[in-house]
Amino acid sequence: MNYDFNFSVIWRNWDLLAQGLGLGLFLAIVSIAIGCGIGLLAAFGMLSRQKTLRWIAVAYVSAIRNTPILVLILFCYFALPQLGIALDKISSFIFTLSIYAGAYLAEVFRSGLVALPKGLREAGLAIGLTELKIKTNIIIPVMFRNVLPSLSNNFISLFKDTSLAAAIAVPDLTFYARKINVESFRVIETWMVASMIYVVVCYMIASLLRRLEQRLAIPR
Amino acid sequence: MNFSLFLAELWNARMSLINGLGNTVLISVVSVLLGSILGVFIGLVMTYGGWFTRFSVRLYIDFLRGTPVFVLILACFYILSVVGFDLSAFQAGVLALTLFCSSHVGEIVRGALIAIPKGQTEAAKSIGLTFGQTFIYVLLPQALRQILPTWVNTATEIVKASTLLSIIGVVELLLATQQVISRTYLSLEFYFFAGFVYFLLNFVIEQAGRAVERRISVP
Amino acid sequence: MSPILNISGLHKSFGQVEVLKGIDLTLQQGDVVSLIGSSGSGKTTLLRCVNLLEDFEQGEIELVGETIGYRESSGSQRRRLPEREIARQRAMTGMAFQQFNLFPHMTAVQNVMLGLIKTKRMAKDEARSVAEKWLERVGMEARRDHFPGQLSGGQQQRVAIARAIAMNPQIMLFDEVTSALDPELVAEVLAVVRDLANDGMTMLLVTHEMRFARDVSTKVVFMHQGRIHEEGTSEEMFGAPKTERLQGFLANSQI
Ligand SMILES: Nc1ncnc2c1ncn2[C@@H]1O[C@H](COP(=O)(O)OP(=O)(O)OP(=O)(O)O)[C@@H](O)[C@H]1O
Numbered sequence A: 001m002n003y004d005f006n007f008s009v010i011w012r013n014w015d016l017l018a019q020g021l022g023l024g025l026f027l028a029i030v031s032i033a034i035g036c037g038i039g040l041l042a043a044f045g046m047l048s049r050q051k052t053l054r055w056i057a058v059a060y061v062s063a064i065r066n067t068p069i070l071v072l073i074l075f076c077y078f079a080l081p082q083l084g085i086a087l088d089k090i091s092s093f094i095f096t097l098s099i100y101a102g103a104y105l106a107e108v109f110r111s112g113l114v115a116l117p118k119g120l121r122e123a124g125l126a127i128g129l130t131e132l133k134i135k136t137n138i139i140i141p142v143m144f145r146n147v148l149p150s151l152s153n154n155f156i157s158l159f160k161d162t163s164l165a166a167a168i169a170v171p172d173l174t175f176y177a178r179k180i181n182v183e184s185f186r187v188i189e190t191w192m193v194a195s196m197i198y199v200v201v202c203y204m205i206a207s208l209l210r211r212l213e214q215r216l217a218i219p220r
Numbered sequence B: 001m002n003f004s005l006f007l008a009e010l011w012n013a014r015m016s017l018i019n020g021l022g023n024t025v026l027i028s029v030v031s032v033l034l035g036s037i038l039g040v041f042i043g044l045v046m047t048y049g050g051w052f053t054r055f056s057v058r059l060y061i062d063f064l065r066g067t068p069v070f071v072l073i074l075a076c077f078y079i080l081s082v083v084g085f086d087l088s089a090f091q092a093g094v095l096a097l098t099l100f101c102s103s104h105v106g107e108i109v110r111g112a113l114i115a116i117p118k119g120q121t122e123a124a125k126s127i128g129l130t131f132g133q134t135f136i137y138v139l140l141p142q143a144l145r146q147i148l149p150t151w152v153n154t155a156t157e158i159v160k161a162s163t164l165l166s167i168i169g170v171v172e173l174l175l176a177t178q179q180v181i182s183r184t185y186l187s188l189e190f191y192f193f194a195g196f197v198y199f200l201l202n203f204v205i206e207q208a209g210r211a212v213e214r215r216i217s218v219p
Numbered sequence C: 001m002s003p004i005l006n007i008s009g010l011h012k013s014f015g016q017v018e019v020l021k022g023i024d025l026t027l028q029q030g031d032v033v034s035l036i037g038s039s040g041s042g043k044t045t046l047l048r049c050v051n052l053l054e055d056f057e058q059g060e061i062e063l064v065g066e067t068i069g070y071r072e073s074s075g076s077q078r079r080r081l082p083e084r085e086i087a088r089q090r091a092m093t094g095m096a097f098q099q100f101n102l103f104p105h106m107t108a109v110q111n112v113m114l115g116l117i118k119t120k121r122m123a124k125d126e127a128r129s130v131a132e133k134w135l136e137r138v139g140m141e142a143r144r145d146h147f148p149g150q151l152s153g154g155q156q157q158r159v160a161i162a163r164a165i166a167m168n169p170q171i172m173l174f175d176e177v178t179s180a181l182d183p184e185l186v187a188e189v190l191a192v193v194r195d196l197a198n199d200g201m202t203m204l205l206v207t208h209e210m211r212f213a214r215d216v217s218t219k220v221v222f223m224h225q226g227r228i229h230e231e232g233t234s235e236e237m238f239g240a241p242k243t244e245r246l247q248g249f250l251a252n253s254q255i
C-alpha cells in the first residue's frame, strides 16, 4: 500500500471539527436532560396501578426501543410536518433524541425503582410525608444514584448517536468529516481522525462520569 | 392522511419493499453470524490469552465501541475503496456491522466465561478432562445460557443499525421505503410503516430468543 | 508392593510465600489418612498438589509407582508433563471439593457420566449403568435426573462424591466436604465417606470433624505452617498427643 498520509487538510479544518464536536455534545446533553424527565414519567407509568397508564408507558417504551433511531429521525423531520408539527433541523433532532433517550432511560429507572427496598416508602409515610414528597425527596434521589452507571452508559451511546444528525444535515462532527472527505479526498486521514475523536471523547466522558459516580455514591 | 391511497401505493410498491426487507434480513443475518464467530474468538483470547494479545484485543474492542456505528460504516465504505479493496457498498456495510457485532459479542463472551466459578474448571480437570473437553462440555454450555439474552439484544441492535447502510446507498428496507416516498410523497404513512416492520422484526427476534431461553434453561 | 501414594520432599510456594515446606507422606492400599490442622496450614494446598491442580517447585509425588506431574528431563531440569498425560493422571485420583462444584447444566447422572465417557471412553449405556450404580451407592438413585439446583447441599455433595469415585480412582481426596453444609446435612455425607472407607478405599481427607477423623482414620496427620508437625494412629493422636501444638489444637476443637 503506497498511500501518502497527509493530515494538513484536517488540521486546516480543525475549527470545523471542533464546532461539530461541540454541537454533538450539546445535542447529547440537552437530549439526556429532557430524556430523563420523559424516562421518569414513563418509569412511574410502567409501575402505575392504573392499567391505561401502564399500557401507554409500556407501548411507548417498547415501540421506541424496537425502532431504528434513523427511522425515528427521518420520521420526525420529514413526516411530522404533514401533521402540522414542523421543527427546524436541530429542534427536530433534539426532539427525536429526547424521545429516544426517554424510552431507554425509562427501562433504567424502572429497574432502579423496583430494586429499591420497600421500607423506604414506608419510612417516609411513617414520618408523615405525602406520596409526592416521598417520591421527590427520597425515592428519586436514591434511585438516581443507584442507576448512575447505567445513566453514564446511556449518555455515551447517546453522544455516539448524535453522529446520525448528519443524516438530516445537522452540522455535527460526522457531517463535517464527510464534507472534508468529499472536498479533500484525504479519505483515510479524515475517518481516522473522526473516529479517534469519538473514541477519545467517549473515553474522557466515561472517566469523568465515573469520577462523578464515585463522588455521588452513597457510602456503604 | 389518505388510507386507501396508502394501501394502493403499498400494494404497488410491494416487490421493492419485500426486496428491501430481504436485504435487511440478509445484512443482519450475515453480520450477526460472522460477528459472533469472530466475537467468540475474541472473547476466548481476552479470557485465556497472554497479556500482549489481550492488550491488542482490548484496543480493538475499545476502538470499535467508542466509534459510532455510522462513522464505522462510512469509514469502511470510503477507506476500503481507497486502499484498493474493491468492496460494494453492501459488502463494506456488512463488514462494518460485523466488526461492530464482534466487539459486542467478544465482551459478552468474556464476561460470561469469567463469571463461571473456578471450581467448575477444577472439577472438570479432576475427573481427567483436558482443557478442550472442559471448554466444550462444561464452560461453553454454561456460558451460552448466560450469553443468550444479551446476544439476542445485540442481534436486534444489528437489525436497527442495518438502516444506516441506506446512507451509503444499500437498498435495504429503509432506502426502499424512501424511494417509494420520493415517488408517492406519502412520507408519514411509509415512514410509519417502515418503523412498524422493524418493530415486528425485533419483536419476533426477542420472542424467539425467549422461547430458546425457556427451552434450555436449567432449574 | 508399592504404596498407593508416596509424597516426598514436597515444596510449594505462592509467589514469595512458602506454603508447603517439605512434606513426606505415604499411603498404603486401604489407608484412610486424615489431615488436621489450623486454617492456613496448607491442607488444601497439599490435596490440590496431589490432584495436580497446583504446580509445585520441589519434591515428587508418586501414584502407584508412577511419578506424576513432572518428568526429569536432561540434567536436573524438571518439565511439566503434557496436558494429556496430566489429564490421565488426574483421573487416577478422585477429588471431592468443599463447594461440590457440580456442573449446573447437567443432571446428577449426567454429571457422573461425563468423565466416564470423555476420559474413560466408555459407551453411553455402560457409563449410565456405572453412574447409576454409584448414585445408588450414595443413596441418590431417586434423584438421578435432577439438576444440581434442585438438590440440597448434602445431596449435591453425595452426587459429587459419586462423580469422583465412579472414575474408579486409586485414591480419593476429600477437602472439607461437609464444611459448606448445614449441620443437619453433615451426617448423610459423612455416612457415605465412612461407607467408602469401610469398603477399603484409600483416602486422604481434610476435615474439621474431629470425632469423624478419630473414628475412620488409620492415620492422622497434624499440619502446622506447611509442615507435618505430628502424625500417628488415631489413638495416639487423640488419646496421647505428644506436642504442645497438637494438644492446644485439639483443646480448641470440640470433639
Ligand atoms: N491461590 C493462592 N494464592 C496465594 N496464596 C494462597 C493461595 N491458595 C492458598 N494460599 C495461601 O496458602 C496458605 C495455605 O492455604 P490452604 O488453603 O492450603 O490452607 P488450609 O490448611 O486448607 O486452610 P483451611 O483450613 O482454612 O482450609 C494460606 O496462607 C493461604 O493464604
Ligand SMILES: [Mg+2]
Pocket: C043, C044, C045, C176
Ligand atoms: Mg482448606
